[in-house]
Amino acid sequence: MLALRKTKPAPGLEFADLPEPSPQPGEVLVRVEAAGICGTDVHIDEWTAGYESMTGNMPVTIGHEFAGRVVAFGEGAIGVAEGQRVTVRPSTVCGRCAACAGGNPDGCTARRGIGIGRDGAFTSLVRVPSLNCVAVPEGLDAELAAMTEPLSVSMHAADLADIRPGQRVLVLGPGPIGLGIAAFAASAGAEVVLAGVSDAPRLATAREVGGFHCIDLAGTSLPEALASIGQGQAFDAVIEAAGVAAAVETGLKQLRKGGRFVVAGIHARPAPIDLTSLVRMEQTIHGAYRAPISDWPRVIAFLTRNAEMMRRMITHRLPLAEAMEGFALSRRRQASKVILLP
Ligand SMILES: [Zn+2]
Numbered sequence: 267m268l269a270l271r272k273t274k275p276a277p278g279l280e281f282a283d284l285p286e287p288s289p290q291p292g293e294v295l296v297r298v299e300a301a302g303i304c305g306t307d308v309h310i311d312e313w314t315a316g317y318e319s320m321t322g323n324m325p326v327t328i329g330h331e332f333a334g335r336v337v338a339f340g341e342g343a344i345g346v347a348e349g350q351r352v353t354v355r356p357s358t359v360c361g362r363c364a365a366c367a368g369g370n371p372d373g374c375t376a377r378r379g380i381g382i383g384r385d386g387a388f389t390s391l392v393r394v395p396s397l398n399c400v401a402v403p404e405g406l407d408a409e410l411a412a413m414t415e416p417l418s419v420s421m422h423a424a425d426l427a428d429i430r431p432g433q434r435v436l437v438l439g440p441g442p443i444g445l446g447i448a449a450f451a452a453s454a455g456a457e458v459v460l461a462g463v464s465d466a467p468r469l470a471t472a473r474e475v476g477g478f479h480c481i482d483l484a485g486t487s488l489p490e491a492l493a494s495i496g497q498g499q500a501f502d503a504v505i506e507a508a509g510v511a512a513a514v515e516t517g518l519k520q521l522r523k524g525g526r527f528v529v530a531g532i533h534a535r536p537a538p539i540d541l542t543s544l545v546r547m548e549q550t551i552h553g554a555y556r557a558p559i560s561d562w563p564r565v566i567a568f569l570t571r572n573a574e575m576m577r578r579m580i581t582h583r584l585p586l587a588e589a590m591e592g593f594a595l596s597r598r599r600q601a602s603k604v605i606l607l608p
């Protein structure tokens with residue numbers, strides 16, 4: 267079977283022809299129907315700093331946002347039926363650390379990511395722990411179900427902003443995570459502004475999803491752009507999903523007294539923060555990373571209810587063999603979500 271792999275700690279990915287895997291005890295085999303390209307996959311291809319821990323697991327098949335069908339069982343695999351369509355939580359837990367032994371797998375200290383630390387989904391068949399499978403209803407197709415993982419990140423960030431109906435929320439960064447945050451915030455009853463910088467194609471996709479204001483800061487400043495659409499007053503919550511230090515600085519200036527700032531972007535560099543202003547304004551900064559297990563069925567229910575709207579996030583569908591074209595589109599920010607079809 268064709269598989270897209272990281273083979274060495276240097277820029278680039280390679281296709282390989284692999285034998286079909288067999289599920290190990292506690293695992294099932296999933297036939298991949300759709301897999302999304304994530305910003306993480308682009309970083310792994312480019313070999314940007316922060317992924318060195320993958321080196322010991324190479325060669326490894328990448329891809330962690332996916333959906334498919336369970337086709338075989340390892341010994342003792344429980345919790346899922348043969349033929350069931352599933353999406354898979356990519357973070358696998360050890361089952362042995364104090365948190366795992368204490369019944370809190372969300373707190374596991376020895377995680378391995380499917381598609382990072384063990385073989386992932388940019389191929390036809392992937393073996394995964396059965397307990398990482400989340401059932402997907404037949405009415406939800408695979409390409410939408412494959413977006414559950416990134417949207418769980420978005421939902422978690424929106425939850426941490428503690429959004430109430432009627433509040434005003436500013437989201438910085440119009441990539442798939444920011445776009446998902448804007449959609450969840452709008453569905454929570456907030457008035458939402460989604461901002462990007464020189465990000466016209468992804469903002470155009472966001473406008474098609476709809477339900478919130480979209481602004482491009484190319485050639486203008488955030489305060490000017492907000493004033494021009496009548497959104498100049500301070501926001502109840504600001505959520506940063508751009509991974510750019512400047513977004514933290516400029517975003518905090520738009521937050522009201524007592525407001526909440528959620529950081530969901532992955533930052534290559536430290537960001538300067540005016541702490542005296544934060545103190546006087548009694549604001550809160552909250553980091554958002556991995557969603558709890560309980561968010562996954564909530565995202566699947568949201569996707570099922572809003573399938574037509576959320577499908578507009580998918581801008582490109584490509585066969586696996588043309589994956590590198592999808593990587594180029596993602597890297598150039600011309601695509602919102604690229605789905606690979608093995
Ligand atoms: Zn991802």
Ligand SMILES: [Zn+2]
Binds near residue numbers: 359361366373374375
């Ligand atoms: Zn553990």
